[in-house]
Amino acid sequence: MDRWQTVKLVLNFVNLSTPAGFLVGVLGRARFSRGPRGLYYATGYRLGFPIANAFTVGNVVLTKNDRAYLDARPTLVKHEERHSWQYFWLLGLPMLPLYVVAVVWSWLLTGCPASRNPFERLASLKDGNYVEHPIQPFGQTLQQTFSRRPR
Template structure:
């Protein structure tokens, strides 16, 4: 199976750095149901809080979704599952440092384009299209003055 060593390493690293534990705790506190996904990720289904507004997001190796695990695991959403799995890989590398780095990248992207994802390094490297983000947006008018 291609990629298996990375899936195992990612699972071990996110467990060791505590980010998967944080994802499981968040799932437990919000009473989402935890299911086994593919390639070492877990899926917490039934997220009911209004934030974040996305259909799913990742904490460690836990993908948290408003929908069901079956919805996310359906072949039609294989690109979205791959996008969220790439975020799990980012957690494996950065551990808890992912959170401030990600929010800084969100801020930069929002300030420059009005979108949290388009110029966010983490979203770009997880695959903008796969995550449902536009590939490019024009810079905000105030930024164009500096070009």
């Protein structure tokens, strides 16, 4: 771990984002382990929200999968690490409501919560396994959202 990663690790504890990540992991009955570059892994996360293969709160990367899943995906871990830096720069928990606003903004423009979300774009859509969707008319977004999906 380099000096800046250590600074991020400490500040994300002080700004309460990493403790919040541990709390979310405990609520989701995850197993904790140390990850690279000051990250912690919370694997086996059991809550159904959010719907993502991995998500980050502070320096805690949470996933429903096992540790081998993250170890086999260093690009995804780098994406999640970039989110941990976003918590650092936004002084912790203010990231959460700002992220929700960004999800809504992206969904309104594209029908996708990530495509125009500045947090996901700065963390690299590709590295997070997101497909970029074009801006579309709002009516199309509503139609996609509320249309019946085949069973």
